[in-house]
Amino acid sequence: MKNYEIQKPGGKLGVLIVGLNGAVSTTFLAGIFAVRKGLSLPIGSLTQMGTVRIGKRSDNHFPRIKDFVPLNSIDDLVFGGWDIREENCYDAAKYAKVLNENDLNNVTDELKSIKPMKAVFDQNYVKRLNGDFVKKGKTKHELMQQLRDDIELFKEANSLERVVVVWAGSTEIFIEQKDVHKTIEAFEEGMKNNDPDISPSMLYAYAAVSEGAPFINGSPNLCVDIPAIVDLAIKKEVPIAGKDFKTGQTLIKTVIAPMLKMRMLGLNGWFSDNILGNRDGEVLDDPGSFKTKEESKLSVLNTILQPELYKELYSNYYHKVRINYYPPRGDNKEGWDNIDIFGWLGYPMELKINFLCRDSILAAPIMLDLILFADLAQRSNMKGIQEWLSLFFKSPMHSENIVPEHDLFIQSMKLKNTLRELMNEMPITHLDTNGVEHSVEEYECYD
Numbered sequence: 001m002k003n004y005e006i007q008k009p010g011g012k013l014g015v016l017i018v019g020l021n022g023a024v025s026t027t028f029l030a031g032i033f034a035v036r037k038g039l040s041l042p043i044g045s046l047t048q049m050g051t052v053r054i055g056k057r058s059d060n061h062f063p064r065i066k067d068f069v070p071l072n073s074i075d076d077l078v079f080g081g082w083d084i085r086e087e088n089c090y091d092a093a094k095y096a097k098v099l100n101e102n103d104l105n106n107v108t109d110e111l112k113s114i115k116p117m118k119a120v121f122d123q124n125y126v127k128r129l130n131g132d133f134v135k136k137g138k139t140k141h142e143l144m145q146q147l148r149d150d151i152e153l154f155k156e157a158n159s160l161e162r163v164v165v166v167w168a169g170s171t172e173i174f175i176e177q178k179d180v181h182k183t184i185e186a187f188e189e190g191m192k193n194n195d196p197d198i199s200p201s202m203l204y205a206y207a208a209v210s211e212g213a214p215f216i217n218g219s220p221n222l223c224v225d226i227p228a229i230v231d232l233a234i235k236k237e238v239p240i241a242g243k244d245f246k247t248g249q250t251l252i253k254t255v256i257a258p259m260l261k262m263r264m265l266g267l268n269g270w271f272s273d274n275i276l277g278n279r280d281g282e283v284l285d286d287p288g289s290f291k292t293k294e295e296s297k298l299s300v301l302n303t304i305l306q307p308e309l310y311k312e313l314y315s316n317y318y319h320k321v322r323i324n325y326y327p328p329r330g331d332n333k334e335g336w337d338n339i340d341i342f343g344w345l346g347y348p349m350e351l352k353i354n355f356l357c358r359d360s361i362l363a364a365p366i367m368l369d370l371i372l373f374a375d376l377a378q379r380s381n382m383k384g385i386q387e388w389l390s391l392f393f394k395s396p397m398h399s400e401n402i403v404p405e406h407d408l409f410i411q412s413m414k415l416k417n418t419l420r421e422l423m424n425e426m427p428i429t430h431l432d433t434n435g436v437e438h439s440v441e442e443y444e445c446y447d
């Protein structure tokens with residue numbers, strides 16, 4: 001087992017959010033303030049409410065994750081961020097219409113006190129948005145430098161040693177990885193030449209990592225998932241994680257698909273449809289932004305079902321994902337999944353799932369967990385891509401030459417075993433004979 005030396009959290013942790021005035025961000029902030037005031041429980045947050053089993057089943061030892069690993073307290077988070085509109089977070093939360101008046105009234109002052117900094121924004125990358133609260137600069141490199149200055153100033157103004165940066169901004173148009181993304185040198189050059197394949201979200205990621213701040217990408221944007229920034233993160237010893245918060249339909253997909261595979265049930269087709277009416281839905285109504293989201297949502301099934309191994313069951317299924325902008329629903333997304341499966345002697349069966357969810361209510365606790373875990377990773381000297389955080393992402397970033405892990409159960413085991421390892425506890429394999437669980441050392445066969 002590797003020995004980790006974890007620096008104690010101590011002091012305040014800065015949280016800079018890109019897209020500070022969005023639905024997810026303002027719902028997250030309002031929730032944090034309500035929890036701090038004892039008005040609500042942090043429901044949906046693994047770090048705050050989850051437990052981790054330590055030792056044998058018979059030991060009956062299940063500490064809360066926040067008591068087991070040294071996480072920053074949510075009372076010690078300091079918030080800031082960027083947006084393309086100048087309004088404070090209270091006005092933005094009202095616009096987002098996720099939370100009711102009563103919940104917003106409870107935290108009005110706290111939300112009003114948070115205002116964004118000017119954004120780095122270019123409408124060519126998010127066609128359905130425009131805003132005038134944006135930075136000016138001759139080159140992308142200059143704009144990136146301005147973001148670095150913002151991070152520095154935020155740290156100084158709040159006497160902070162550590163800052164985590166989260167992208168909760170809009171989904172940008174689909175960008176494929178090109179040569180400009182491959183090395184730090186090419187990327188630096190590209191920023192100076194205003195290369196069109198460098199999007200604003202990449203500039204935030206580059207600035208954060210350059211400043212030694214862990215970066216989390218909650219959208220499906222290519223953003224931090226390019227070799228140039230991965231290399232920079234390793235060089236600067238900074239953790240990074242992404243992409244795309246796994247909240248609704250994909251969360252369910254990554255539970256149902258492993259179940260089908262575990263029981264060797266075949267799949268003929270999976271049709272996933274959605275209606276939503278928030279600003280994210282409006283942005284995704286543009287074909288360029290939708291393609292970015294579609295790629296993220298489609299990648300899940302093939303990786304879990306492994307058609308190359310199970311040709312008879314999974315080599316010929318039809319998979320479709322649709323997102324329809326439907327304003328009356330606001331943030332209350334409705335998703336339908338129609339799943340055509342087959343069993344013994346090839347007899348067909350159908351599974352229908354209708355999830356009436358709330359987009360930002362599901363995303364907010366994930367944002368909290370990712371911030372706290374990314375900071376823990378930083379203090380534990382874990383650098384580069386944090387695959388153990390795959391549980392929270394639709395399209396988890398992964399090292400080259402290996403496939404991502406999408407299966408929710410494996411992701412959860414991976415996360416909890418990482419926490420155990422960080423604290424020098426034995427990983428749990430669930431192996432046992434005659435009802436007696438053995439330690440990994442006895443078996444030496446876990447992966």
Ligand SMILES: NC(=O)c1ccc[n+]([C@@H]2O[C@H](COP(=O)([O-])OP(=O)(O)OC[C@H]3O[C@@H](n4cnc5c(N)ncnc54)[C@H](O)[C@@H]3O)[C@@H](O)[C@H]2O)c1
Nearest residue numbers: 019021022023024083119169170171219245247279280359
């Ligand atoms: N359940 C979920 O809500 C969910 C799940 C997975 C991923 N996401 C992703 O999270 C992101 C946020 O979702 P949302 O519902 O809050 O969307 P939103 O449209 O309400 O918020 C996005 C915010 O980003 C701002 N923005 C856009 N470009 C920016 C830039 N370059 N710099 C600074 N600010 C910028 C916008 O002005 C807006 O305030 C989206 O990319 C979405 O796809 C959301």
